[in-house]
Amino acid sequence: MQKEANSVGLTATKTFTIPDKIHLESGIEFGPVQVAYETYGTLNENADNAILLLHALTGDAHAAGYHDEKDKKPGWWDDMVGPGKAFDTDKYFVISSNMLGGCSGTTGPCSINPDTGKPYGLSFPVITIEDAVKVQKRLVEFLGVKRLIVAGGSMGGMQALEWSISNADMVSAVIIIASTSRLSAQGIAFNAVGRNAILSDPNFNDGNYYDKEKQPEKGLAIARMVGHITYLCEESMHKKFGRRFQYSDRPNFDFNIDFQVESYLEHQGRTFVDRFDANSYLYITKAVDYFDLAQKHGSLKSAFEKTKARFLVISFTSDWLFPTSQSKEIVQALIKAGRDVSFCEIESPCGHDAFLLEFETQTKIVKSFLEKGEENV
């Protein structure tokens, strides 16, 4: 833990259990659902200064601060959350929760099914972004929040969009970063390859591996490697690794790791399996695949006509997973729907990962957007 003046400091993940069942988009009534969450800052008397942060594919509730003084790394969006930061905890009550289907405290396929006493595995219901938002809604109600701002990058942006539509009366402002209103065919294809790698791993065992000696680590690692290629871009890979060899200045002439980029991917795959569940990867990528606001609401314009919030849309020049063109689709539909929208494309060589890295420019834009809302109060 680095001592920083503007850190939220030590934090802890808490849990809340929704007392009744959730009606899922698939038609299933599902429960009980436990939600893992963290909060930073204080809810004001009007209960209208909340910001709900929504994590990306493999994120968790731990968005800011440190769980332990010995922690080397803070939460996943620590650069953006704290006193004086973009999401200013001196002003706002910031909430972050683990997504339904996840594996970091919120009910997911690795949770114990109370009916059987065993982990759900593949008996966990297939969920959607809408379902995840329903669960988050119950959490913010439990926390006493009446009105809120929603913000997220990548899959988190999908959830922010869903929030603005399905809970229009609660949402005052929406911040969507490096996201999209529907996953592209290419995006589905990358997710399909990752799922295929997991499902093909003989240790996957139809999702029943939790009590087994061997886990589907190889399949999950391959899924993560594919993912990381899409989070970077050719430019960032060229800068980071180029064609440099990992161990010497010449080829190995074997099938061990030759190039730095191979070593990077191998490392990403290997470390991911320690913190993420293969079943959760299946469920969450599937929820992302299904997300398509235009298909669901007839058109993107119709979808956004249901909203009542101000919007900020941010994209990055080198993001080819959720490229600027997809952000512009959102912006154009919001304008057609007569909504208040600000848009910024940030020049960045960091690819899709930029939403986790380019915090200086993001901070300026987000602060300015939020201050505009504060003036209007």
Place this chain on the structure above:
Amino acid sequence: MQKEANSVGLTATKTFTIPDKIHLESGIEFGPVQVAYETYGTLNENADNAILLLHALTGDAHAAGYHDEKDKKPGWWDDMVGPGKAFDTDKYFVISSNMLGGCSGTTGPCSINPDTGKPYGLSFPVITIEDAVKVQKRLVEFLGVKRLIVAGGSMGGMQALEWSISNADMVSAVIIIASTSRLSAQGIAFNAVGRNAILSDPNFNDGNYYDKEKQPEKGLAIARMVGHITYLCEESMHKKFGRRFQYSDRPNFDFNIDFQVESYLEHQGRTFVDRFDANSYLYITKAVDYFDLAQKHGSLKSAFEKTKARFLVISFTSDWLFPTSQSKEIVQALIKAGRDVSFCEIESPCGHDAFLLEFETQTKIVKSFLEKGEENV
């Protein structure tokens, strides 16, 4: 077999065995090497009307015509090879051979090692593009060719470039389509994921699977799926599949195939394992990874100063695996080296695969380039 006036008709793959050993770039002396090849058209008296076609990653010697009257599909570049076609068999003696390390008749890891009586498997030496070209050189010498044109798309373009440098006195013209002078970090990353999927398949068994009941089909299928994402592009995937479901108009809410794009990838993976060898996939992708003319010759300009041929470089607007920028690097270095080079970027929505699909425009450009050479004779 469709009866077409401009087809080369029935063809057969022949073999030639190099009598002595090949000195590989890794330092190993390797042999015997058998080469599978086909020829179309007739070598002229001066033995200088040959065109050597060089196949891409998973191609073979069967570039044109049909092996059997019942064949539904012709060779892989049939649209480009035949009487009156781009590679006009009325004028030229066209040669196509399977690459060293392949699995379609040329010696590769699935071939029997005469010293052991068993397939080489991973005891096969790691090979490079230079090694593949050395083998091709022995073939064209055996066929009596004195002077030739070399042409190839994708990895075939890498071999064409290598030919122009290492056999400068033999090569009069070079046609490089959708190729590059060095694989990018992102390209290495995609290949690394594919190899990882194969190496992680428990049926891979350290490459010794040829006599086993189970083959590393799942790993090889995943490698092929990743490959196909890079051969298409977001635009072509959007046109071909969009977000359409395969079997109904709504999500399955399970982990079977939902979207058409998933079905396509699954089909590509499943059919690939019937025609390709997992070990060959490892060896050939590794050869591609190692290809880097600038690194080998000090600079791309130095590399091309060794050439004596005319060059035609073709790229496609939507190819993001070997994008136009990489073709332009080749063109600029050729110009710096004082070489005669023509360059054309073809507008196409087909991605990298365009070199196998956009034959009408390619034909015009290639014909015009070859005719210029014919005038000069």
